Amino acid sequence: MCGIIGYLGNHEATPLLLDGLKSLEYRGYDSAGIAVLDRTSGLTSTTKSESKVALLTARLQDCMPKGRLGIGHTRWATHGKPSLVNAHPHTDCGGRIVVVHNGIIENFRELRDELVSRGHIFVSETDSEVIPHLIEDASGEDLLTAVRGALKRITGAYALGIMSRDEPDLLIGARMNAPLVLGMCQDEFFLASDITAVIPHTKKVLILGEGEIVAVTPMGPEVTTLDGAPVAPKIIHVDWDVSQAQKGGFSHFMLKEIHEAPDAVANALRGRLLPDGNVNLQGCDLTDADLRGFQNVLLLGMGTSMHAALVGEHVIEDWAGIPAQAADASEFRYRRPTIGPETLTVVLTQSGETADTIVGLRQAKALGSYTMAVTNVVASTAARDSDAALYLNAGPEIGVASSKTFVSHVVNLYLLAARLASAHGRMPIERKQELSQALRELPEGLRAVLGREAEIADLARRYARFRNFLFVGRGINHAIALEGALKLKEISYVHAEGTSAGALKHGPIALLDQDFPVVAICTDGATRDKMASNVHEVAARGAPVLALVTQGEHHLDDVTTDRIEIPACDEAAVAILNTVVLQLFAYHVAVELGRDVDQPRNLAKSVTVE
Numbered sequence: 001m002c003g004i005i006g007y008l009g010n011h012e013a014t015p016l017l018l019d020g021l022k023s024l025e026y027r028g029y030d031s032a033g034i035a036v037l038d039r040t041s042g043l044t045s046t047t048k049s050e051s052k053v054a055l056l057t058a059r060l061q062d063c064m065p066k067g068r069l070g071i072g073h074t075r076w077a078t079h080g081k082p083s084l085v086n087a088h089p090h091t092d093c094g095g096r097i098v099v100v101h102n103g104i105i106e107n108f109r110e111l112r113d114e115l116v117s118r119g120h121i122f123v124s125e126t127d128s129e130v131i132p133h134l135i136e137d138a139s140g141e142d143l144l145t146a147v148r149g150a151l152k153r154i155t156g157a158y159a160l161g162i163m164s165r166d167e168p169d170l171l172i173g174a175r176m177n178a179p180l181v182l183g184m185c186q187d188e189f190f191l192a193s194d195i196t197a198v199i200p201h202t203k204k205v206l207i208l209g210e211g212e213i214v215a216v217t218p219m220g221p222e223v224t225t226l227d228g229a230p231v232a233p234k235i236i237h238v239d240w241d242v243s244q245a246q247k248g249g250f251s252h253f254m255l256k257e258i259h260e261a262p263d264a265v266a267n268a269l270r271g272r273l274l275p276d277g278n279v280n281l282q283g284c285d286l287t288d289a290d291l292r293g294f295q296n297v298l299l300l301g302m303g304t305s306m307h308a309a310l311v312g313e314h315v316i317e318d319w320a321g322i323p324a325q326a327a328d329a330s331e332f333r334y335r336r337p338t339i340g341p342e343t344l345t346v347v348l349t350q351s352g353e354t355a356d357t358i359v360g361l362r363q364a365k366a367l368g369s370y371t372m373a374v375t376n377v378v379a380s381t382a383a384r385d386s387d388a389a390l391y392l393n394a395g396p397e398i399g400v401a402s403s404k405t406f407v408s409h410v411v412n413l414y415l416l417a418a419r420l421a422s423a424h425g426r427m428p429i430e431r432k433q434e435l436s437q438a439l440r441e442l443p444e445g446l447r448a449v450l451g452r453e454a455e456i457a458d459l460a461r462r463y464a465r466f467r468n469f470l471f472v473g474r475g476i477n478h479a480i481a482l483e484g485a486l487k488l489k490e491i492s493y494v495h496a497e498g499t500s501a502g503a504l505k506h507g508p509i510a511l512l513d514q515d516f517p518v519v520a521i522c523t524d525g526a527t528r529d530k531m532a533s534n535v536h537e538v539a540a541r542g543a544p545v546l547a548l549v550t551q552g553e554h555h556l557d558d559v560t561t562d563r564i565e566i567p568a569c570d571e572a573a574v575a576i577l578n579t580v581v582l583q584l585f586a587y588h589v590a591v592e593l594g595r596d597v598d599q600p601r602n603l604a605k606s607v608t609v610e
């Protein structure tokens, strides 16, 4: 959940490290720091900030440390509060060995006690600080050997950048249960928590595997295991371009990413939705016989990805006629699930690194289930640990709140459900064609909805004065209501709850009065009339109702306070149009309230601890 960066090359490291940290800031922004080694003086210069990278940059403005080797860190606090003293990089007692760390060292207390008893002096409250001290403890050995020895003593998760005053031509990276890549140029190297930080410099990226160490010198990288056995480097070519990772003229990444929904849909369908309406899940297609072998489907995810899982649960059961169950991955891992080879486990994770989800995935795999990761990040942990990976191809998502990747997750689940339905012989050709046409037309429908942003923004500004919201829907739109509420609360800090409309009168309706508005998803679908009754019920309690209704429908005009009209189309496609409307609504409420939309408080883009 922290972001780490390292540089070794022929240029001044400081500005490159700062740029890298800026692009990694979505991973955490509680504090930041860099250390740069000056070959001439043999000294390391460390600068930290107790808040965002901007403060660090300001501190370095007048005096940029010189050096062509350096490491940097942007922190999301886990052990020890956000503070200057807890900011990385951390060093050993002698200040020779410098380390940045992302992850959690589970046995740090024992290690710390042991090191303290041997005279080591700790200055921070972090778990990370044990690492440079453990390395120092192996004094007499070269840095790489000492690092290997230290890492063998650690349990937990780590992605590390390490350097030492004694070896000014060596940058070391290591990973275990936390992501780390190395961007490779002709004569310079960028170690980073993810690809976003290296693509401004290179598209050639070495993906470090679990338990691997990369030793980077001017001669190039060498990858080994913790035991020193050589490993063939896994190098990929990334096709994201730099402009994809920038705001593209929008005021926030999140807004840009909401507007990228039509492209996200098109990219999800590309090559997968065939002209005849059949689906080919490129890269992870199983035969019809394989798919028929699955008697049930388990969908795992967290937060927004869990809401996508709920949509998947609905359509897989509805279209393919096989039992499907969405589960919160953090809860699933503590259950005793009765799954096995007859279960297809679908793991939904934008980042591919969410710790709760990865643990659930590994648990499902250990029980013999076939696992499929639906993720946006190529070669991420989820992708590598699963039997198959279905990539979102949605491009980098920088805004902490997921937007386009939720849309892409849902479309990919539609494709998977359709593929399962076909294999099970449960999707009539007419339905297949109807669905495929609706999906093909979806980018156009999304553009139409996005074109009405000014109207949605206007409503959002008017509703921004309320402190509480209830989002309701039925069927697929129950999941969309949950997601609409999550989006609003996480970026605007306004209390919002989502519930099935049917559950209203079993409790939540008691909350409602004229200061507690209801956002009701009332677009056409199997439960249209039931939804209408629920809207009447809440309106009767005096709650303002903002309704999403199908274009041209007026049956709720009398009982709703405001309406947003959604183009008429297939129910599956409408759910995605509704999603984007609710994303825009949340975004504009947050902007009206002056919130930090792209980096909401207390959150991080990639949650790599449980």
Ligand code: F6R
Residues within 6 Å of the ligand: 302, 303, 304, 305, 306, 348, 349, 350, 351, 352, 353, 354, 357, 400, 401, 402, 403, 486, 487, 490, 605, 606, 607
């Ligand atoms: C909310 C949000 C989070 C993530 C969750 C899982 O907008 O982004 O709820 O969906 O942390 O992240 P991934 O999908 O990367 O596993």
